[in-house]
Amino acid sequence: MPSSPNPCYLPQCSTCEFYTHNPHLRCTLHPLGLESEECLDFVAIFPLPEPEEQWQPEGAAYYNGELVLQPRQQALTEQLDLLDTHPLFTGRCPNCEMPIDSTHPVQVHWDCLNCGWIDDSV
Ligand SMILES: [Zn+2]
Structure with a gap:
């Protein structure tokens, strides 16, 4: 049978x-x-998310269910570093710590005349 x-x-x-x-x-x-x-x-079976939601581009990750691109986060961190070190905010050279006076109008480039540090953030 x-x-x-x-x-x-x-x-x-x-x-x-x-x-x-x-x-x-x-x-x-x-x-x-x-x-x-x-x-x-x-x-x-654990309910599977949609395939698109599982896909993660390189350099990205999920945080709290939201896709976060790492490069953007990195840029934000660099911007915060800038706030701590840039003479525009600190009034001194980040390299030799010599005071750099701001001009009027405020200069775009804050090159240090003492050590030769060149502001390349702009
Ligand atoms: Zn300097």
């Missing part, structure tokens, strides 16, 4: 990790169907 063309599976099988939804191989653990009303191997 040939085996049943419709092997027995449970309603929950369609939400199980081992269930393939393939008509030729429904379940990788129980290819011939279940013999009882329950399956001890049942593993619920």
Whole structure:
């Protein structure tokens, strides 16, 4: 007698990790169907996010479910560093710490006449 063309599976099988939804191989653990009303191997599929949400471009990561591009974050950090070191904000050379006076109007380049430090942030 040939085996049943419709092997027995449970309603929950369609939400199980081992269930393939393939008509030729429904379940990788129980290819011939279940013999009882329950399956001890049942593993619920964790709801998968959409493929686009899983995709992460290089240099990016998820933080609190939001895609954050690292380069932008890095730029922000550099800007904060600038606030700490740039003579426009500190009034002195970040290299030799000689005071650099601002001109009127305020100069675009804050090159240091003492050590030769050149403001290349602009
Ligand atoms: Zn200097």
